Structure formats: C-alpha cells, structure tokens
Amino acid sequence: MSYLNLENLSKSFKDDKxxxxxxxxxxKGEFFVVFGPSGSGKTVLLRLLSGIMLLDxxxxxxxxxxxxxxxxEERDISMAFQNFALYPHMKAYxxxxxxxxxxxxxxxxxxxxxxxxxxxxxxxxxxVLNQFPKELSNGQKQRTSLARSLISKPSVVLLDDPLRxxxxxxxxxxxxxxxxxxxxxxxTVIYVTxxxxxxxxxxxxxxxxxxxxxxxxNSPKNIYQNPSSLTTAKLFGDPTxxxxxxxxxxxxxxxxxxxxxxxxxxxxxxxxQDGDCIIGIRxxxxxxxxxxxxxxxEVEFRTKTPLNLRIVFLVRLNNxxxxxxxxxxxxxxxxxxxxxxxxxxxxxxxxxxxxxxxxNLE
Amino acid sequence: xxxxxxxxxxILAYIAIIMFFxxxxxxxxxxxxxxxxxxxxxxxxxxxxxxxxxxxxxxxxEIAIEGFATMYVFFKQNLINSAxxxxxxxxxxLLLGVPAAYAFARYKxxxxxxxxxxxxxxxxxxxxxxxxxxxxxxxxxxxYDSYFALIWVYQLITLPLLxxxxxxxxxxxxxxxxxxxxxxxxxxxxxxxxxxIPLAKPGIAAASLLCFIYAWNNFVFALILGSSQIQPVTxxxxxxxxxxxxxxxxxACGIVVSVLPTLILALFIQKYLVQGLSLGAIKG
Numbered sequence: 001m002s003y004l005n006l007e008n009l010s011k012s013f014k015d016d017k018x019x020x021x022x023x024x025x026x027x028k029g030e031f032f033v034v035f036g037p038s039g040s041g042k043t044v045l046l047r048l049l050s051g052i053m054l055l056d057x058x059x060x061x062x063x064x065x066x067x068x069x070x071x072x073e074e075r076d077i078s079m080a081f082q083n084f085a086l087y088p089h090m091k092a093y094x095x096x097x098x099x100x101x102x103x104x105x106x107x108x109x110x111x112x113x114x115x116x117x118x119x120x121x122x123x124x125x126x127x128v129l130n131q132f133p134k135e136l137s138n139g140q141k142q143r144t145s146l147a148r149s150l151i152s153k154p155s156v157v158l159l160d161d162p163l164r165x166x167x168x169x170x171x172x173x174x175x176x177x178x179x180x181x182x183x184x185x186x187x188t189v190i191y192v193t194x195x196x197x198x199x200x201x202x203x204x205x206x207x208x209x210x211x212x213x214x215x216x217x218n219s220p221k222n223i224y225q226n227p228s229s230l231t232t233a234k235l236f237g238d239p240t241x242x243x244x245x246x247x248x249x250x251x252x253x254x255x256x257x258x259x260x261x262x263x264x265x266x267x268x269x270x271x272x273q274d275g276d277c278i279i280g281i282r283x284x285x286x287x288x289x290x291x292x293x294x295x296x297x298e299v300e301f302r303t304k305t306p307l308n309l310r311i312v313f314l315v316r317l318n319n320x321x322x323x324x325x326x327x328x329x330x331x332x333x334x335x336x337x338x339x340x341x342x343x344x345x346x347x348x349x350x351x352x353x354x355x356x357x358x359x360n361l362e
Numbered sequence: 363x364x365x366x367x368x369x370x371x372x373i374l375a376y377i378a379i380i381m382f383f384x385x386x387x388x389x390x391x392x393x394x395x396x397x398x399x400x401x402x403x404x405x406x407x408x409x410x411x412x413x414x415x416x417x418x419x420x421x422x423x424e425i426a427i428e429g430f431a432t433m434y435v436f437f438k439q440n441l442i443n444s445a446x447x448x449x450x451x452x453x454x455x456l457l458l459g460v461p462a463a464y465a466f467a468r469y470k471x472x473x474x475x476x477x478x479x480x481x482x483x484x485x486x487x488x489x490x491x492x493x494x495x496x497x498x499x500x501x502x503x504x505x506y507d508s509y510f511a512l513i514w515v516y517q518l519i520t521l522p523l524l525x526x527x528x529x530x531x532x533x534x535x536x537x538x539x540x541x542x543x544x545x546x547x548x549x550x551x552x553x554x555x556x557x558x559i560p561l562a563k564p565g566i567a568a569a570s571l572l573c574f575i576y577a578w579n580n581f582v583f584a585l586i587l588g589s590s591q592i593q594p595v596t597x598x599x600x601x602x603x604x605x606x607x608x609x610x611x612x613x614a615c616g617i618v619v620s621v622l623p624t625l626i627l628a629l630f631i632q633k634y635l636v637q638g639l640s641l642g643a644i645k646g
Contacts, residue, residue, distance in 0.1 A: 052541045072544040079545050085538035089560050102547030148546070 003028035003188060004156060009058035010212075011041075011048055018044045020212035022058070026188060031179070033203030034192045037235065040210045042192040043082070046158045049190065050079050062155065073102070078149040079158040082165065084141045086133040092144045093129040096120065099152035119147045122181055139170040150185050157182070159191045163198065175201055196236045200224065208232050225349075230358040233280050233351060239312050239324045243280040245355065250274060260319040264297050266347040272361040278353040283326035285349040288313055288335055289342050296342035299323065304332070315341060387621075393614035401610045416615035425612060433602075433609065436590060437616055440598030444620065446509055447584070447594055448577040451516035455573050458517070459524040460566060464558060466525070467532035478529070481522045489582045492518075497586055507589045515583050520573035527572070531565030532558060567634035575624055595620040 004026040011019040018041040026032045036042050047053040049060060051072035060067050067075055078099065086095050093116055099105075100112045107115075120126045123143040128136055136144065142162055149157055163171040175198060182189055193199050199206050200220040208216040208223065208231075216228045227233035233241045249256045254265045257279060292298070299315040302322065306312070311332035313325045325343060327335070335341065352361040393401055395412035419425025419435075426432045465471075466478050496515060497506070505511035535558060543553040559566070581596045590598070599616045602609055 050541070050545055052544075071549075072541065073547045073549060075545075077545065079542070081538050081542060083536065083538060085536060085542040087539060087543065087557060098543065098548075099546040103549075103552075104547065148542075152547070 003030075003063060005059075005061035006049075007059045007061065009045075009048060009060070010056045011044060011053065012056060017212055019048065022209075022213045024207060024214055024217060026190070028188055029186060031182065031189045031191065031202060031204040033199045033206045034190060034209055035196060035199040035206050035235070036194065036209030038194055041212060042194070042209055043160055045209065046079060046160050046190070046192055049156070050077050050158055051075050076154050077156045077158060078152065078154040080145045080149040080160065080162050082160040082162070084133075084145040084165070086141060086145060086148075088133050090132075091129065092125065092131055092133065092136065092140075095133065095144055096129075096147045096151055098148060102152075105152075115151055119151045122184060123147050138166050142166050142170070142174070146181070150181070150187070153185055154187060156188045156190065157185075159189060161192050161194065163193070163195075178202060196238070200236070208235060210235075226360070226362075227351065228360050230278055230280060230353040230360075233353075237282055239283050239307065239326060241280045241282050241351075242286070242323050243278055243353070244321060245276065246279040247276050248272070248274060248279070248352065260321055262297065262317050262319045262321065264345075265295055266345055266350055267295070268347045268350070270352065270362060272352050276355050277361060278355055278358070280351040280353060281345055282349065283312060283324040284310070285346040286323060286325040287344045287346065288315070288325045288327055288331070289344070290334075290336055290339045292340075292342045293344055296344040299341050299343050301337045301341055304337070315343060390614045390617050393611060394618045396611050396614075398607075398609055398611055416611045417619075419612060420615050420619065425609070431606065433604065433607070433612075435598075435601060435612070437595070437598060437619075439591075440593060440595045441619065443509075443592050443598075444578055444594035444596075445623070447512050447516065447592075448574050450509060450513040451520055451577045452570055452573050454513055454517060455520040455524050456566070456570060459521050459569075460528060460559070460562075463525045463528035464532050464554065467529045468537065478525070481525055484518045485522050493582060493586050500587060506587065507592060509592055512584060512588055512592065515587060516577050516580065519576050519580065523576065524566075524569040524573050527569040528562055528565050531562040535561045564634050567631050571628060571631050574627060578620075578624055
C-alpha cells in the first residue's frame with residue numbers, strides 16, 4: 001500500500017495543459033525525485049500537492065485519505081521554495097520556529113527553542129539564528145528554508161529545486177549532506193530538480209516529467225540504462241545521446257543497421273521487428289580508435305572539447321552523419337586526430353526507439 | 363579653485379531652497395507672536411516683544427483687538443473636530459482600504475481592474491462637482507451636519523489614495539512568502555495579519571500619513587456639509603475674518619496650531635517611511 005497516491009492529476013491554465021493525467025504511487029520514507037526540463041510543470045505539481053493551487057481533476061490520496069480539498073495548513077505537507085520564501089521581517093530563528101508556533105501545536109517556548117537549535121545544528125546554521133534573512137548568504141538562506149520545512153517533522157516534504165539558487169560549491173556540499181539530514185527526519189521527500197546528475201545522485205526513484213505526466217518512474221540506474229523513451233534518454237546524459245533514423249534487420253546474433261546508406265552491425269540479440277526505427281547510442285558507449293577492427297566504421301575528425309573530466313569528440317561519417325563520442329582523458333591521449341579514425345559500438349548498450357511514439361522498443 | 367565654486371553654488375542653492383520653502387512658515391510663526399499693529403507696520407520689524415496674547419485668546423475663545431470689539435472664536439472646538447474627522451476617516455480608510463488593496467493585488471477577479479480604476483477616478487472629479495447633490499441627499503436623509511457624513515465623504519479622497527499606494531506594496535511581496543506561512547500551519551487570516559501587513563507597513567504608514575494630511579486640510583466638504591458645530595480648523599479659521607477686523611496675528615496663530623499635529627505625526631511616522639521593504643528573503 002503506497003503512502004502518497006496521485007491519480008489522474010490534471011491542471012491547466014486557460015488552454016495550456018500543464019499537468020494532464022499524471023499518476024504516481026510514492027512509498028513512505030521514499031526519496032522521490034521529480035525530474036523534468038524547465039517549463040515542464042514541476043513547480044505546478046508541487047503547488048498542487050501542497051494545496052497552494054487546486055486541481056482541475058484527479059485525486060491526491062495521502063495515508064488512505066483524499067486530501068484534494070484540504071487547505072495548505074491542514075495537509076501535513078511542508079515545502080522548501082526555490083526562492084527560499086523566508087519571512088524578511090523575522091530573524092532566522094523565528095523563521096525556523098514558525099511551523100512550531102502554528103495554532104494547533106501548543107508547544108511550550110523552551111521546547112521550541114530546543115528543537116530550533118537541534119535542527120539548526122544539524123544544518124550548521126546555529127551561528128546565524130539571530131540574523132535577518134537579508135543578512136544571510138544564499139547558502140544560509142537555503143539551509144534556513146530547509147530547516148523550516150523539516151522542523152515540524154511533516155509527513156511529506158516538498159523540495160522545489162532547493163539547490164538551484166546556490167553556488168556550485170554549496171550545491172555539491174548539500175548534495176552530499178541532504179540525504180543524511182533527511183534520513184534523520186525519516187520523512188517522505190518529493191524533490192524537484194532539472195539537473196539529471198542531482199536526480200541520479202539523490203533519488204531512490206526518479207520520475208521524469210514532460211508533456212504533463214510522468215513518462216518514466218524508475219530507479220536512477222534503470223532510467224539511465226534502460227530509458228523508456230527517446231525523450232527520457234535525451235534528458236539524461238551530457239553530452240546527449242546520439243540518435244538517428246535507421247533501418248534494422250536481424251540476422252543470427254547480429255543486428256544489421258543501415259543509416260543513410262552507411263551499414264554496420266551490432267552484435268546483440270533483440271526481440272524487435274525488422275524495419276525503420278530510431279537508434280540511440282550514448283557517447284560513452286562508442287569506442288574511438290585509430291585502428292580499424294571487424295565492426296568499426298571509418299570517421300573523420302571534426303573537433304573535440306573537454307567536458308566534466310572527459311573529452312568529447314565530434315566525428316563525421318562518410319555520409320555526413322555526426323557522432324558525439326565521449327572518452328576518458330587517458331583514452332583521448334592515445335588517439336591521434338591526424339591519423340585515420342574509426343568508431344565501434346559497445347553493442348549491448350544501443351537502444352531502439354519507435355519512430356512515431358519514440359517509445360523504447362525493447 | 364573649482365571645488366570651492368561648486369561648494370559655494372551648492373550652499374547658495376540650499377539657501378534659496380530653504381528660503382523658498384521655509385521662509386513663509388518662519389514668517390507665520392513670527393507673526394503669531396505679534397500684535398496686529400506690529401504686523402501691519404509698513405516696514406516690517408524683525409525685533410519686537412513677543413506676546414502670547416494670540417495663543418491665549420485662541421485658547422480662551424475670546425480676544426480683544428485694539429480699537430475693535432472683543433472677538434469670539436471656536437478654535438478649540440474646531441481643533442477637536444479636525445482631530446475627530448481626520449482620525450476617523452483615516453481609521454475607516456485603513457479598515458476598508460487595506461483589505462481591498464490586498465484583494466486587488468492578489469486576486470484577479472472579473473471587473474477588478476475596472477472597480478479599482480473607478481475608485482481612482484473619484485480623485486479626478488473636482489469636489490465642487492458633487493458637493494451640491496451630496497448636500498441635498500444628506501439633508502434628505504438627515505446626515506447633514508454630522509461627523510459620520512463628513513467621514514463618509516472624506517473617503518472619496520482618502521480611500522483611493524491608500525488603495526492605490528498600498529496595492530503596489532502588496533504586489534511587491536512574493537506570494538510564496540504567504541504560501542510558506544500557510545504551509546507552516548497558519549490560516550489565511552494569520553498569514554495576512556502576520557506576513558502581508560507587516561511587510562506592507564512602510565506603504566501603509568506613508569499612505570495613512572498622506573490621507574491624514576488630505577483629510578486635515580480639507581476645506582470644501584466641511585464648509586458645505588456641516589455647520590460650525592462640526593467644522594474643522596480649515597473652515598473655522600474663516601471665522602477670524604470679520605467685517606470689522608482681520609486679526610492677522612490670530613490667523614497666524616491658528617495656522618501654527620493647526621500645522622503642528624500633522625508635523626508631529628510626520629516626524630513620528632518618518633522611521634517607517636525610510637524603513638523600506640527588506641526583500642532579502644527572496645533570492646538575491
């Protein structure tokens with residue numbers, strides 16, 4: 001029995017369907033990452049869950065109770081906003097204490113004090129509790145806003161791209177620290193991000209949001225290695241996956257691929273039908289070499305550029321088709337760009353997608 | 363030296379500005395301590411023996427002017443009337459205007475902009491245009507010569523002013539801050555009372571001060587719609603000018619006394635005016 005059950009959620013603004021028929025089941029204590037490109041409706045989704053916006057259609061069920069009509073303050077859901085949304089006229093201390101001071105809580109002051117200090121020390125902001133938000137750095141604001149969303153130990157915590165507005169160093173620190181902090185509170189987390197690395201680093205499961213619904217809900221590893229559609233495959237990976245229209249034909253243990261007159265074969269088994277499809281190969285699944293081998297294709301060097309400690313080569317086939325290949329730095333040093341170059345594929349790691357629906361055919 | 367010339371020009375400019383704005387006030391202040399004879403002397407005197415006769419006369423309601431009969435004035439009552447009318451209308455304006463400004467800022471409802479503009483348009487029409495019909499209505503429904511009627515009519519001036527100023531301040535507050543407070547477990551009204559209002563305080567203070575000044579200085583409405591029982595200082599001062607005498611000292615004295623409350627209020631509210639919105643809680 002899942003804890004948070006989203007059924008056919010829909011929300012549109014005038015004619016713009018931002019969320020349409022979105023479904024998900026989220027378990028108690030799960031770290032659920034919602035990943036999507038900007039404008040895909042991630043923030044709207046969080047607002048629907050928190051009750052800031054009301055649904056057009058569908059049902060939000062929490063702990064076997066439909067909470068559609070609940071006011072935000074009645075939902076036992078907290079949220080850390082992307083822009084922090086701290087109260088400018090209150091000190092960090094009062095910002096964090098705010099949820100404990102809500103009317104139904106009736107917590108004595110010394111207990112509030114103790115709890116605020118506890119969560120502040122966990123997030124390492126004890127020294128700024130007496131400062132106003134405008135005196136805090138972005139990182140401290142972000143931690144204050146996190147502290148505020150966690151202090152009342154809500155059943156569900158919504159984190160709206162909390163690392164978006166902090167600089168790279170703090171982002172990295174927080175990425176390491178967040179799972180530890182959230183574990184302490186043992187709460188269900190819905191985390192929104194548009195950074196696929198962040199999604200893969202943090203999530204128990206990742207839901208990929210585009211076209212108003214979750215198109216994949218899967219573990220980070222599965223999403224990357226076995227994307228359900230070309231769109232998902234394109235969203236995960238930097239540089240993005242190579243993809244092109246192809247015609248395939250199975251023969252024994254091989255798949256013969258024809259792309260714009262160029263032929264090559266992949267040594268792998270598959271159950272898909274012969275015919276037209278889109279083939280997708282990740283840049284790191286392409287082997288680049290100066291030596292030709294049995295299944296290799298000759299390519300022409302175009303350019304190369306470093307990216308995240310790897311080197312990305314842009315190479316071109318005789319028929320004009322361009323490939324991105326990503327190699328480690330050591331590998332790249334073995335390649336002489338002035339000599340003839342060949343590519344071959346890590347055969348098992350190619351993906352076939354339907355030409356029309358872009359769904360993964362396997 | 364270039365620096366010295368600029369410095370000199372700056373000082374001269376300051377002096378010119380101060381003369382322009384403050385000299386009349388200083389002169390009136392001076393006049394209030396003079397007798398009528400001293401004021402009317404052809405070459406104005408700078409040194410004279412200050413007298414408190416005007417102030418005492420103003421307070422006691424009767425003053426003897428040399429060569430004329432004793433004058434009776436109701437200045438004390440006028441001052442109380444001014445206070446009742448101004449405080450009353452600012453209170454009503456705050457009570458109605460602040461929630462209305464919030465509604466116009468936050469909610470887009472059908473005809474909302476039209477209503478807001480209509481309210482503003484009350485400020486376009488000259489008061490004289492509406493005052494005669496109002497006078498007839500108020501006589502008919504028995505509101506003529508009542509504080510209630512004047513406070514009501516003053517809303518035409520103060521309400522649109524406060525509404526449009528405060529609306530802008532509410533619009534500057536990120537709605538997320540209010541949502542965050544509600545997600546903390548507070549009701550809508552608590553978020554309005556503890557988040558929106560404190561954050562719009564500089565705007566509310568500035569608008570209230572302006573409304574107070576407008577209400578305090580109003581002349582036409584009070585002149586037509588009320589008798590001397592409820593008339594404020596602006597109208598009351600008119601009574602100083604009689605067929606037999608124009609007691610300039612008394613008038614100056616009345617002006618000084620009637621300016622004081624606004625001045626004190628302005629000084630008191632100043633700290634809110636300069637406080638400004640501290641928007642540090644939103645991303646930098």
